[in-house]
Amino acid sequence: MSHLLNQTSNQEIPQNKDHASAHEKSIGETKTAEPNRFSVTDESEDVQWKRLLRESIQTPEQLHDLFGENLDEMKVLEKEFNIRVNPYYASLIKEKNDAIYKQVIPDSMELIKGCCVDDPLSEERDSPVQSITHRYPDRVLFLVAHECAIYCRFCTRKRKVSDASKISLKYLKAGIDYIANHPEVRDIVISGGDPLTLADSRIEYILKSLREIPHVEIIRIGTKIPCVLPQRITKKLVNIIKKYHPVYVNTHFNHPSELTVEAKLACDRLADAGVPIGNQTVLLKGVNDSVEIMRDLMKGLLKMRVRPYYIYQADLVKGTEHFRTDVEKGLEIIRGLRGHISGLAVPHYVIDAPGGGGKIPLLPHYLQSIDEEKVVLRNFNGEVFVYDQPLDVNLMQIANQNNVMLKTVVDGAKTVVDGAKTVVDGAKTVVDGAKTVVDGAKTVVDGAKTVVDGAKTVVDGAKTVVDGAKTVVDGAKTVVDGAKTVVDGAKTVVDGAKTAVDGVKPNGYGG
Ligand code: SF4
Structure with missing residues (x-):
């Protein structure tokens, strides 16, 4: 340094x-x-x-x-x-x-007179006893310590914090008695100042006193200590806290530079003791008013087992005008977180309504339109989707019954049509069968006719052969007769010759 x-x-x-x-x-x-x-x-x-x-x-x-x-x-x-x-x-x-x-270092801009006031959340108006703010039926804010480990220049409660006359141990008993006498109160937020700046014995007295009240269910400690003086989370303190479960811690980290080894060890000790830890961040101009810083902060917190819970739009606290961003900046940051990092690491962005209206969550324009039938939504990428609204269950029941009846009628008609179709198909099959039989008979007849024609051809062939043979025989006979005639002719010639010879032959020795 x-x-x-x-x-x-x-x-x-x-x-x-x-x-x-x-x-x-x-x-x-x-x-x-x-x-x-x-x-x-x-x-x-x-x-x-x-x-x-x-x-x-x-x-x-x-x-x-x-x-x-x-x-x-x-x-x-x-x-x-x-x-x-x-x-x-x-x-x-x-x-x-x-x-x-x-x-933490004062700035002359704190002297600017803006619209801001001492008590922007009107806590004093709902303060039945000095140490208590009772606004919601079932929970109270219980201020037990005036000191903090640092004094934040943007503190919402700076009208009281660091002033021992306004938050004092002498009001402790009155606060505990008030809670004991109001059975509707089941959830206590212990705050200040920072409650963990008190001595261990005082912290134990407060936790023990509250835990002894039968209707007190939840005790929450609002403390910036894990962030600004983590050495205060001693083993001894953690052993005290864990005796009075369920005890929650809401802490307050505003910037990734605060996520140190020491802070992690403090959060580890609390988490290991079964204390759920949530974080509240105040959106501050010049400190954490960027998507990148908030992303790093939220992711780092989750790694330390600290659940990002709220990003607060800066309250209208006197002397803090210079810390205030416009609301669009907060919406831009939420747009830069939602869908881009784990949902576990995305806190609610809220305005603690001036005048005591309570925390009002703000969301970018994810909801485009809504009517009785549908919701039109835009996701983190700017894409539009439609979600159907639920229908009237009675109407749905009647519609379902009508649907069942209609379905039965339709199914019956379908069965009749299918039956008729089957009959038609059967008739068609019979016709096709008859046709096949006729075609078969025709084929048989044609076959028989072919056989007869074949036989006739064979007979005609045989007849032709017989006629041929007869012609051959007749031919042969003619040849034989011719030969016989030739022989007879030759014989006649021979006889003639012989006669001639006999005519010329001298009687005894002619010649
Ligand atoms: S630690 Fe909390 S109470 Fe204390 S000054 Fe800072 S914001 Fe205010």
Whole structure:
């Protein structure tokens, strides 16, 4: 932190020597917390957090010496709200006017007179006894401590916080009695100031007293301690808290730079003791008014087992005009979270309505239109979807019965049609069968005819052969007769010759 040393001064920001450079690694980059980070050998856990608180920056002079702030201005601003920055939280400041600095170092803009007021949520109006605000039937806000481990310049309750005359231990008993006498109250939010700045014995007295009231079901502790002085979450304190379950812790981280190894160890201790931890973030201009910062914060919290619960639009608190963003910025941040990171890490964006109207959640325009029949929605990518509204169940029942009847009639008609179709198909089959028989008979007749024709052809052939043979025989006979005639002719010739010869032959020796 020596880079923050005012050049005109020799004073340095009080150092938490145990913290040393641990904060330089955010929890998003750190795999494991060092187990002995909370304590040093020469100092018990209990001594350590008290020392850190005692060594806080608390005066205009220190702010002047450490950061070069204007002394006169700081003196004026101190009157608006006390100053406290403990050494652990101061060690998270990396440079002047960064997100950590702005949350705790006074700014002249606190003097701007805007529309803001001392008690924007009208808590005093609903305060039946000094330490109690009772607005909702079943739950109360119980203010038990005036101190905090830092004093946030944007604090909603700065009209009371750090003022021992307004939140005092002497009002504790009255608060507990009020709760005991109101059986409708089942949920207590213990706040202040920061309740965990009280001594362990005082915290145990409060928890024990509340737990002994039969109708008290839930105890919630509203505390910024895990973020701003995590060393306060000692083993001893955790052992006290876990005796009075169900006890919830609502804590308050505003920036990823606050997610340190120490903060993780504090949250681990609470979570390991069975304490569910929720986080409330205040949307602050110049601190966390960007989607990227909020994404890193919400994702980092979830890794520390802290459930992001609310992002608050800054209340209309006097002296905090410069911290306020417009509401569109909050909606832009929710649009940048919803659908882009796990739903578990997306908190509700709410305005705590001025004048005590309670927390009112705000959503970007996911709902485009709605009527009796359908809801038109836009998702995180800008795509439009339609969701059908539920129908009147009585009408649905009648419609269902009519549907059943209609279905029966339709099914009956269908059966009749199917039957007729079957009959037609049967007749068709019979006709086809008859046709087949006729075709078969025709084929038989044609076959017989072919056989007869064949036989006739054979007979004609045979006859032709016989006639042929007869012709051959007759031919042969003719040939034989011819030959006989030739022979007879030859014989005649021979006889003629013979006769001739006999005619010329001398009697005895003619010649
Ligand atoms: S810790 Fe809470 S109560 Fe205390 S100053 Fe900060 S916001 Fe106010």
